[in-house]
Amino acid sequence: MSPAALVHSLAVGLVTGSFYAFLALAFALVLAITRVLNLAHGELVVLGGYIGYSLWKAWGLPPLLLVPLAALASLPLGAIWRGLLGRVREPVELNSLVLTFGLGLLLQNLMLGVWAGDYRLIAGDAAPPLALGGIALPRGRLLVAAISLGTVGALHLVLTRTRWGTALRATSLDPEAAGLMGINTDRASLTSFLLAAAIAGGGGVLFATFHYLHPAAGVELTLLAIALSILGGVGRLSGLLLGGLLIGVVEALALTWAGPEWRELVVAAIVLLLLLLRSRGLVAGRGH
Amino acid sequence: MADPGGGGGLGKERRRSPQGGPVSRLGVGGLLLAVIFPFLAGFHPYYLYLLGTGFLLASLASAWGLLAYAGQISFGHAAFFGVGAYTTALLALELGVTPWLGILIAGGAGALAALPIGAAAHLLRGAYLALGSLAYAELLRVLALNWTGLTGGGAGLIGLPGLHLGGELEFARERAGGYYLSLAVLLLALAVFALLRRSRVGLAWAAIREREERAQLLGVSPTRYKLLAFACSGALAGLVGALYAHAVRFIEPDLVFGRYFSILPLIMATFGGLHTLLGPPAGALVLYLVSELLFHPLLPRLHQLPYALALIGVVFFLPRGLAGLLGRR
Numbered sequence: 001m002s003p004a005a006l007v008h009s010l011a012v013g014l015v016t017g018s019f020y021a022f023l024a025l026a027f028a029l030v031l032a033i034t035r036v037l038n039l040a041h042g043e044l045v046v047l048g049g050y051i052g053y054s055l056w057k058a059w060g061l062p063p064l065l066l067v068p069l070a071a072l073a074s075l076p077l078g079a080i081w082r083g084l085l086g087r088v089r090e091p092v093e094l095n096s097l098v099l100t101f102g103l104g105l106l107l108q109n110l111m112l113g114v115w116a117g118d119y120r121l122i123a124g125d126a127a128p129p130l131a132l133g134g135i136a137l138p139r140g141r142l143l144v145a146a147i148s149l150g151t152v153g154a155l156h157l158v159l160t161r162t163r164w165g166t167a168l169r170a171t172s173l174d175p176e177a178a179g180l181m182g183i184n185t186d187r188a189s190l191t192s193f194l195l196a197a198a199i200a201g202g203g204g205v206l207f208a209t210f211h212y213l214h215p216a217a218g219v220e221l222t223l224l225a226i227a228l229s230i231l232g233g234v235g236r237l238s239g240l241l242l243g244g245l246l247i248g249v250v251e252a253l254a255l256t257w258a259g260p261e262w263r264e265l266v267v268a269a270i271v272l273l274l275l276l277l278r279s280r281g282l283v284a285g286r287g288h
Numbered sequence: 289m290a291d292p293g294g295g296g297g298l299g300k301e302r303r304r305s306p307q308g309g310p311v312s313r314l315g316v317g318g319l320l321l322a323v324i325f326p327f328l329a330g331f332h333p334y335y336l337y338l339l340g341t342g343f344l345l346a347s348l349a350s351a352w353g354l355l356a357y358a359g360q361i362s363f364g365h366a367a368f369f370g371v372g373a374y375t376t377a378l379l380a381l382e383l384g385v386t387p388w389l390g391i392l393i394a395g396g397a398g399a400l401a402a403l404p405i406g407a408a409a410h411l412l413r414g415a416y417l418a419l420g421s422l423a424y425a426e427l428l429r430v431l432a433l434n435w436t437g438l439t440g441g442g443a444g445l446i447g448l449p450g451l452h453l454g455g456e457l458e459f460a461r462e463r464a465g466g467y468y469l470s471l472a473v474l475l476l477a478l479a480v481f482a483l484l485r486r487s488r489v490g491l492a493w494a495a496i497r498e499r500e501e502r503a504q505l506l507g508v509s510p511t512r513y514k515l516l517a518f519a520c521s522g523a524l525a526g527l528v529g530a531l532y533a534h535a536v537r538f539i540e541p542d543l544v545f546g547r548y549f550s551i552l553p554l555i556m557a558t559f560g561g562l563h564t565l566l567g568p569p570a571g572a573l574v575l576y577l578v579s580e581l582l583f584h585p586l587l588p589r590l591h592q593l594p595y596a597l598a599l600i601g602v603v604f605f606l607p608r609g610l611a612g613l614l615g616r617r
Binding site for chain 1: 361363408411412414415416418419420422423424426427429430431433434547551554555558587589590592593595596597599600603604607
């Protein structure tokens with residue numbers, strides 16, 4: 001691999017990785033606060049992308065406006081997810097996996113029914129790629145990375161600097177103790193699901209600007225979110241971000257070295273490896 | 289769903305008298321009905337094909353249920369199913385091995401494919417094993433997709449030989465032959481499971497499922513028995529995958545390694561009733577027939593809907609599945 005190709009892979013990896021971290025935020029937030037493993041995470045992202053696609057096709061709205069619209073449109077799903085998953089029995093992790101496996105299948109079927117099985121893309125204006133010190137990166141991808149980093153950063157500030165964020169973090173550390181301290185843990189759980197739905201919905205639009213939508217495209221996104229949640233540690237945004245960048249770079253290097261068709265294999269292998277290395281459980285100190 | 293890791297003693301796994309209760313009688317009645325069904329249906333090819341495929345899925349659900357009996361919830365049975373399908377297909381196409389031998393070897397290959405994830409079950413429990421098996425099946429799918437030199441890649445393998453059942457009978461064309469062969473595999477799967485359940489192995493599996501630490505203290509090696517459960521389940525799933533390959537006579541990675549064959553056994557067995565002998569195959573037949581006979585004609589694109597709805601319904605309203613409705617464990 002030539003040095004230029006290496007630098008290019010690194011840049012692409014960082015750009016993609018920040019987007020992965022942003023998406024995984026939805027998965028990790030719900031896991032940290034409710035112990036629910038949402039296997040339908042990827043399907044929610046793809047659904048957000050399809051909603052954005054329909055709005056874009058119907059009214060020709062710019063992608064930047066589609067992001068908040070799709071996020072808003074996904075909020076009811078967050079409430080439904082919370083209503084269903086709030087009632088699963090122990091062990092919550094396993095039973096939530098089973099339930100969301102079914103919900104994911106349901107979403108896939110509904111998307112197949114509404115948008116058929118065709119591949120869809122939200123194609124932005126074809127601005128020339130931005131050249132930075134010899135590396136050319138598409139402007140759209142840079143914008144996606146900027147939005148991702150901005151959201152992760154803003155959420156980090158909210159979680160660490162506000163009472164509301166402190167309540168969320170306390171719930172994730174010890175729901176019982178948080179409840180005894182007067183924190184409304186039910187509301188914290190609802191908040192996490194709503195935030196997750198909004199992130200997935202908005203993220204879906206961003207995803208659709210550089211990746212073809214397909215009802216089955218969500219599986220890989222779910223696997224990535226799982227990998228990041230293990231790698232970064234649940235509930236620590238900095239860990240999530242570092243993990244995202246790391247996986248983005250590893251993936252980009254693997255792709256340059258082996259070819260794009262191995263991308264999904266790399267992701268699945270990373271998930272397996274991380275699970276084996278961190279087998280004591282995703283939520284530190286809680287086991288399962 | 290019933291909690292696989294939860295409390296409860298071994299007492300609930302009472303041995304039943306051979307005459308059994310309503311479920312056993314239902315089972316015997318169902319078997320008789322299955323044997324005479326081709327005559328009742330006038331050897332109608334579509335119905336024989338439909339029910340024959342139903343039996344294969346029921347066998348796959350039984351294989352999944354056997355593993356769940358040992359407390360291991362798999363989200364990746366497509367891995368073993370796909371390995372079985374590709375093993376017999378490659379043996380037949382590349383080496384000209386007769387499909388009968390190929391199917392047996394495919395069973396062995398399915399068991400082998402289950403060993404790595406079975407070994408990982410030593411470290412991964414509950415939800416984490418589920419995630420690991422999901423990733424494992426995905427890994428094999430992409431491997432089959434990209435290892436074009438061996439598997440033919442995404443284009444798949446076509447022209448698999450059919451199974452000659454002796455004389456003029458042919459597995460895929462002569463539907464009655466395929467029907468009875470599928471029924472025989474289902475009976476084999478059930479017999480294996482029934483015998484193991486009543487043996488020391490079954491007791492060890494139940495002990496590991498109910499409380500692994502306690503089982504270990506009592507001298508049951510969880511690692512060995514988990515490996516055995518994975519091997520048995522993988523062998524059955526590989527066998528079913530191989531039969532499926534010879535029935536359809538065309539396989540591709542996205543089909544045989546896809547999420548479909550991981551989701552279906554999980555849903556069918558859970559719907560039928562976890563830890564029961566007849567629940568998984570009964571759940572499989574009910575769901576498959578409802579999906580194919582009701583939903584496929586009415587809502588062709590949404591014919592997987594009953595699976596999703598059944599799973600969601602079972603989680604909330606029927607934690608012990610169909611078996612719970614009949615009051616049996």
